[in-house]
Amino acid sequence: MEIAIIGGGIAGLTTALALKNEGISSIVYERADQLNEVGAGIWLQPNALKVLSHLGLKEKILENAIELDRVDITDHQLRSFQKGKGIVQDKEGNQILSIHRAKLQQILFQALPKDTVKLGHEFKSFTQNSSKIELEFEHMPVVVDYVLAADGINSKIRKQLFPKSALRHSGQTCWRGIAKIRLPKELQNLGREAWGYNVRFGFSQVSEDSVYWFAVAKAKPFQKDDKSTVKSQLKEKFKKFNPIVNEIIEGTDEQKIIRGDLMDLRRLEKWHHQNIGLIGDAAHATTPNMGQGAGQGIEDAYVIAKLFSQNQASGNLFEDFEKIRRTKVDYVVNNSWRFGKMAHSPSGRMIMKAVMKMTPSSVITKQLEKLYSLPEIK
Numbered sequence: 001m002e003i004a005i006i007g008g009g010i011a012g013l014t015t016a017l018a019l020k021n022e023g024i025s026s027i028v029y030e031r032a033d034q035l036n037e038v039g040a041g042i043w044l045q046p047n048a049l050k051v052l053s054h055l056g057l058k059e060k061i062l063e064n065a066i067e068l069d070r071v072d073i074t075d076h077q078l079r080s081f082q083k084g085k086g087i088v089q090d091k092e093g094n095q096i097l098s099i100h101r102a103k104l105q106q107i108l109f110q111a112l113p114k115d116t117v118k119l120g121h122e123f124k125s126f127t128q129n130s131s132k133i134e135l136e137f138e139h140m141p142v143v144v145d146y147v148l149a150a151d152g153i154n155s156k157i158r159k160q161l162f163p164k165s166a167l168r169h170s171g172q173t174c175w176r177g178i179a180k181i182r183l184p185k186e187l188q189n190l191g192r193e194a195w196g197y198n199v200r201f202g203f204s205q206v207s208e209d210s211v212y213w214f215a216v217a218k219a220k221p222f223q224k225d226d227k228s229t230v231k232s233q234l235k236e237k238f239k240k241f242n243p244i245v246n247e248i249i250e251g252t253d254e255q256k257i258i259r260g261d262l263m264d265l266r267r268l269e270k271w272h273h274q275n276i277g278l279i280g281d282a283a284h285a286t287t288p289n290m291g292q293g294a295g296q297g298i299e300d301a302y303v304i305a306k307l308f309s310q311n312q313a314s315g316n317l318f319e320d321f322e323k324i325r326r327t328k329v330d331y332v333v334n335n336s337w338r339f340g341k342m343a344h345s346p347s348g349r350m351i352m353k354a355v356m357k358m359t360p361s362s363v364i365t366k367q368l369e370k371l372y373s374l375p376e377i378k
């Protein structure tokens with residue numbers, strides 16, 4: 001059985017590792033010629049860490065991440081709206097981790113056997129019949145039995161498989177970066193998302209002297225920044241925030257500030273056709289407001305690998321995958337969309353602040369336990 005994974009991002013690499021853990025080989029095809037130090041940070045939540053722990057990577061990740069003791073939604077002066085202790089861990093003690101996205105990608109890449117990842121392979125198109133799939137890359141064709149498309153929100157596989165699939169723009173844009181700055185002691189090991197008027201700013205350490213940050217504001221899509229002025233423009237947007245916010249922006253290399261429109265994928269009726277299946281953002285891209293984009297791709301990897309192990313000869317593998325994953329994925333995508341919309345609406349912010357102040361910690365804990373749990377696969 002030959003399995004091709006298209007895309008060497010977090011979802012694709014984790015899928016290859018999860019399959020390997022079940023004794024199943026696969027090949028990852030990645031268009032980049034090398035895995036560069038790109039991207040900013042990521043908050044890795046306990047459900048994702050459970051999977052990575054299952055794959056034997058927890059200790060290595062902990063060596064390269066910062067454990068967050070608390071994650072809060074705050075006002076622009078970093079005063080929390082939330083009650084209680086700010087739940088950041090599951091029953092097993094897995095805490096939310098803050099890690100550089102490129103560092104996580106490197107850990108996954110290095111854990112795979114040599115030659116599992118084929119770099120410099122840009123996918124062009126596929127031809128599918130009842131038994132085999134021919135993948136056309138820039139330099140050569142490859143024939144396989146199964147394809148797992150982990151090629152992201154702009155998936156080429158999805159566009160060919162489901163031409164009517166469409167992205168949905170939130171009306172918001174996000175800037176991300178890594179600042180070379182040491183946070184004051186009272187802000188270390190914390191995650192903060194501060195709300196102002198139609199703008200948000202979040203941050204946390206990714207190392208002792210580096211801080212991952214993101215800034216969100218309403219903006220038209222498909223715009224580009226002038227790198228020579230982007231820092232001053234962002235500092236102006238957040239000038240009324242706690243002074244640490246502008247210190248973080250100032251401590252960032254303007255050439256490495258990443259701009260991206262916040263979009264998700266309109267719900268697909270199905271994620272597969274015959275022996276080609278979509279996973280991660282290719283199947284169910286979400287806005288980042290619940291911090292679960294990568295986490296849901298990592299969960300996909302865990303589930304699909306288990307199903308391949310149990311149902312290698314079954315034609316229902318992808319149907320089973322969708323039945324297991326649909327409810328949780330829909331919950332994340334829909335709530336993340338609502339959260340983002342309300343955070344940039346005056347009435348929405350008032351409602352959400354009231355809810356955060358009034359909701360008992362026991363209720364929040366129960367909701368997060370459900371989010372942090374992994375499915376049982378019989």
